[in-house]
Amino acid sequence: MQEYVLLMVGAALVNNVILARFLGLCSFMGVTTRVDTALGMGLATTFVITVSSMLNWAAQHYLLEPFGLGYLRTVVFILMIAAAVQFTEMTVRKVSPPLFQMLGIYLPLITTNCAVLGVALLLIEGRMTFIESTVFAFASSVGYSLVMVIFAGLRERLALAQVPRLFAGPPIGFITASLLALAFMGFSGISTV
Amino acid sequence: MFDTDERLETGSTELVEGTARVVEVTGAVAWLEPEATTSCGGCAASGACGAKGIGTIANRVAARRFPLRDHPELRVGDRVVVGVRGDALVKAALTAYAMPLVTLFLGGGLAQWAWGTDATTIAASVGGLLFGLVLARLGAGRLFASGASAPRFLRRVGQAPQTCQII
Numbered sequence A: 001m002q003e004y005v006l007l008m009v010g011a012a013l014v015n016n017v018i019l020a021r022f023l024g025l026c027s028f029m030g031v032t033t034r035v036d037t038a039l040g041m042g043l044a045t046t047f048v049i050t051v052s053s054m055l056n057w058a059a060q061h062y063l064l065e066p067f068g069l070g071y072l073r074t075v076v077f078i079l080m081i082a083a084a085v086q087f088t089e090m091t092v093r094k095v096s097p098p099l100f101q102m103l104g105i106y107l108p109l110i111t112t113n114c115a116v117l118g119v120a121l122l123l124i125e126g127r128m129t130f131i132e133s134t135v136f137a138f139a140s141s142v143g144y145s146l147v148m149v150i151f152a153g154l155r156e157r158l159a160l161a162q163v164p165r166l167f168a169g170p171p172i173g174f175i176t177a178s179l180l181a182l183a184f185m186g187f188s189g190i191s192t193v
Numbered sequence B: 001m002f003d004t005d006e007r008l009e010t011g012s013t014e015l016v017e018g019t020a021r022v023v024e025v026t027g028a029v030a031w032l033e034p035e036a037t038t039s040c041g042g043c044a045a046s047g048a049c050g051a052k053g054i055g056t057i058a059n060r061v062a063a064r065r066f067p068l069r070d071h072p073e074l075r076v077g078d079r080v081v082v083g084v085r086g087d088a089l090v091k092a093a094l095t096a097y098a099m100p101l102v103t104l105f106l107g108g109g110l111a112q113w114a115w116g117t118d119a120t121t122i123a124a125s126v127g128g129l130l131f132g133l134v135l136a137r138l139g140a141g142r143l144f145a146s147g148a149s150a151p152r153f154l155r156r157v158g159q160a161p162q163t164c165q166i167i
Helices: A002-014 A025-030 A035-064 A070-095 A097-103 A107-111 A114-125 A130-160 A170-187 B004-010 B043-048 B058-064 B086-114 B118-145
Strands: B015-026 B029-034 B066-068 B079-085 B152-156
Touching (some): A025 A130, A035 A107, A035 B086, A070 A097, A070 A114, A130 A170, A130 B118, B015 B086, B015 B152, B086 B118
Antiparallel strands (some): B029 B066, B079 B152
């Protein structure tokens, strides 16, 4: 059990997808103008990263490795991610059409989120078991969502703050992001996973 | 269905805003399609955007067409700003995404603890995911039964917002 906890802490906080690995920066800057939308995007991404990591793990261990097709890994993973997004979209649409109208906006955006592919490649490099890879992917995406929500909260406050004209808008956003990354460096050493 | 004035009277609830275009009007019901956006939020420049193709939603907006009742003043081609309650958005996201993930991990964790093989863990995880989706369907039915989480008309594009909320 302890190894799973360390795995989660390492993936979510120490090696945070956004602030330590610099993945998913596009949505980090683009969808963090409000906490509500950041949380919605974070939850959708969490779902897709977890499901696609399961698919990618299965593809790697039951298709690519046995048949010596490792050189096709990136292409296969991208296809798997697109399939996972499509599956999620279809499922949400079937489960609840009103829910789909509300949340459907986030789903296609996730396909081009490099964090999804990055996490899939990282868990294969880590030679993890199925449950470890699923926990790792979930924790990574929880870390992604956490940073998205924190940053959205900061940006909501920044929108009301008096910022020097030269720093208004994206510049103060990037400065805030760098300070947030420095704060997350404080987690270094807790876990090496 | 609330309109802007009712919201101002009743509420402290902040709305998440989005832009949509009227594509059909039948009586007092206007059918809207949300405007395509990319992950960078630069929907207005999507014609020159490198994220076109599999990542765009332009080819799927028709699937997200939604009605707006009691607004006979709207005409086909109008661009309007609609809002969804922020707390409803969060509840919907939790219902659709968090609930299936919880059951997925419950199933997978139990199978890993009981048998400890990858094949059984995969099967149990998939079973948990499907069970969670069924639960999500039930939860979504309750969530939307009141209709309070439906999109609301706020203003036409170009009009100044009537609130001081952060956009």
